Amino acid sequence: MKVPFIDLKRAHEPIKAELLQAFANTIDHGGFCLGEDVERFETDFAKAQGVSRCVGLGSGTEALHLIATAMGIGRGDEVIVPAFTFIASAWFAQYVGARPVFADIDPESYTLNPDCIEPLITSNTKAIVVTHLFGQSADMDPILEIARSRNIKVVEDAAQAHLAAYRGKPVGEIGDAGAFSFYPTKNLGGLGEGGCVTSNDSALLDQIEILRAHGSKERYLNHYVGYNNRMEGLQAASLNVKLPQLAEKTQRRQFIANRYRSGIGHPQIKLPAVVDWGESVFHMFTVQHSERDQLKTYLADNGIGSDIVYPYPLHLQPCFSHLNYEEGDFPVAEMLARQCLSLPIVPELTNEEVDYVIETINRFGG
Numbered sequence: 001m002k003v004p005f006i007d008l009k010r011a012h013e014p015i016k017a018e019l020l021q022a023f024a025n026t027i028d029h030g031g032f033c034l035g036e037d038v039e040r041f042e043t044d045f046a047k048a049q050g051v052s053r054c055v056g057l058g059s060g061t062e063a064l065h066l067i068a069t070a071m072g073i074g075r076g077d078e079v080i081v082p083a084f085t086f087i088a089s090a091w092f093a094q095y096v097g098a099r100p101v102f103a104d105i106d107p108e109s110y111t112l113n114p115d116c117i118e119p120l121i122t123s124n125t126k127a128i129v130v131t132h133l134f135g136q137s138a139d140m141d142p143i144l145e146i147a148r149s150r151n152i153k154v155v156e157d158a159a160q161a162h163l164a165a166y167r168g169k170p171v172g173e174i175g176d177a178g179a180f181s182f183y184p185t186k187n188l189g190g191l192g193e194g195g196c197v198t199s200n201d202s203a204l205l206d207q208i209e210i211l212r213a214h215g216s217k218e219r220y221l222n223h224y225v226g227y228n229n230r231m232e233g234l235q236a237a238s239l240n241v242k243l244p245q246l247a248e249k250t251q252r253r254q255f256i257a258n259r260y261r262s263g264i265g266h267p268q269i270k271l272p273a274v275v276d277w278g279e280s281v282f283h284m285f286t287v288q289h290s291e292r293d294q295l296k297t298y299l300a301d302n303g304i305g306s307d308i309v310y311p312y313p314l315h316l317q318p319c320f321s322h323l324n325y326e327e328g329d330f331p332v333a334e335m336l337a338r339q340c341l342s343l344p345i346v347p348e349l350t351n352e353e354v355d356y357v358i359e360t361i362n363r364f365g366g
């Protein structure tokens, strides 16, 4: 049996006709850069996510960049960022000339460890980026408590956390702003690049609407140095087709995760922890094993796709060598980078495929 890690063709096959019809509509009305599909998506995604408002952009990376810009973060400022996340979480600081200050993660949730934040705060700390990694919300209350008393902004990188919640509150506006990605492999993914910002600070979102369109409120009058970060109509059209299925697809991910959890009983494999502040939406189902590379090869030999997300912690990335971090600085992030392996969890997997993954893993090394 072959079990793909991700199979976008399989995901799109049942909705292909609907997607083509949506594209035909966009071609007819001509709203290619922003326009009516984007407006509809912004309204519907905000409603689905349970947040007050959403501004559609070209990618999740652009969302992080524009949040930092609109917050006025810049040269001389410091931003606390988890040492284990996708690189774009750190671009939040780097793109605007601020310094990323890395912090270790919690070994259970794999998200920013609130206990590691306080010693890193200086008078230059302007923001904390919190990544809801692999679909698991971070422990927001202690982080907000640290930030609020010092007037530090909290930015949620929710690129992997569509429909996730923290103690019943939807992610994306628990902090000051949230960044989502609609990259094709995300829980809600378009047919190309896409992203958005969410927030209950409408002045911040108004500013981001201006920044995404060349800093202009009135045509050809540019109040600010802006960017071309508009969401494309065709991407919004594809997201509008997919959004109504997101809740069901998320439940399917959670069902598969539970099946893995009850079925995988390998003594050397550590499963993702269950935390008490909110169920993951399982963008990834990431296990740990001290012989991770052998496990990956063994799964591949048995037809099962898996992925190492992520093999390098951010503080050891060559692009941040000027920050002078060293191996050993963030032991949990480094251990995860050495031991993590993400198993297939896309909603299109059949129960037979999930059971085959379980049986194969349980035989590893036996």
Ligand SMILES: Cc1ncc(COP(=O)(O)O)c(C=O)c1O
Pocket (backbone or CB within 6 Å): 059, 060, 061, 062, 085, 086, 088, 089, 131, 157, 159, 160, 180, 181, 182, 183, 193, 194, 195
């Ligand atoms: C945690 C995280 N942050 C930010 C991004 C950036 O999103 P995008 O690829 O849409 O620019 C991604 C996705 O790749 C991500 O996983």
